[in-house]
Amino acid sequence: MAAQTLFTFAQVFSTSWIVFVLLLFVNGLGQISNFVAALVLGAEVLTGNVRVLYSSMGTCLGFAVGYMLLPVVAYFLRDWKSLLMALSIPALAYIPLWWLLPESPRWLLSQGRVEEAEAIIRKAAQWNKVQAPRVIFENYSVKETKAYKEPNSMLDILRHSSIRTTTLILCLVSFTMTTGYYSLSFNTAQLHDDPYISCFISAVVEVPAYVSSWIALRYLPRRLSVTSTLILGSVPLFMIQLVPQNLFGLSLALEMVGKYAFTTGASLMFAYTTELYPTSLRNTATGTTTTVSRMGSCITPFLLSLGAYFNHLPYITIGTLAVATAFAALLLPESFKQPLPETIQQMHEREMYVLHVL
Incomplete structure (x- = not known):
């Protein structure tokens, strides 16, 4: 949080576009690290239904509220320096969290x-x-x-064959969800002529998705939920090709259904990932899958540019990737109504059981 706040404030004094982008890059490192650390800390401190509520509605709905506030603040502060100041100064109110938030007892035990x-x-x-x-x-x-202190480096999540397989599948699923989410989010300019209203509508659309993710995490098995959201996200993208050009509203509605599905799935993956790994690897594994998923957001502009060659090619690509990933997700272990694993051995036993059943 300190890095995110400091470099947001430093951007105000940028002397060039290059300096601005470099500071924004470090700012982004702080932002996603802050998000992942808070997600894992809450997952380890909280238990039962409260943990599910925090991992879905708490983190992701908080993101949506911030997303909605951004165009509102930007509407009244049209100057970019004033906007950055408004985004950085309130973060000072979170300084007391250093003394108020407890450390994870699970992590302390693992150490x-x-x-x-x-x-x-x-x-x-x-x-x-x-x-x-x-x-x-x-x-x-x-x-x-x-x-008996367990290892906790990124290499350790690749050392065991079963854990390595789970990690690679989770990376694929997270990559697909993020690619679909950002690809459809980058079309928000079509929602309204006013970019501020368009951005606000795009944020509001995410609220029911995060509520749906909480309901799914509360009552449905994880693999079923993830697979269903991938299929639900792909079907509208294939159907767009059948919509006549004069029915623009229908195409837009199908895009929003796709975004709803990928947003729900992305929220599911945050909670699902924290449930699969033991305490010693939880933060590392969540950070690894998140890093891979961000590669999806990096390639999104290039993926959308394929529309210059064939209008529906981006939709076909994302839809096909989602269908293939849905089948891969069936190989993941189930964590519904199961306690968080504390050791690598517990995670390994759970994965071996799933492979035996399959």
């Missing part, structure tokens, strides 16, 4: 810091007015957890 984890749990019990047991983590000792 052998048992006493710190117990202190956080006791404080949570005090806040909730419940009596904590005398010994909370009776099966842990500082000496044992340090002796």
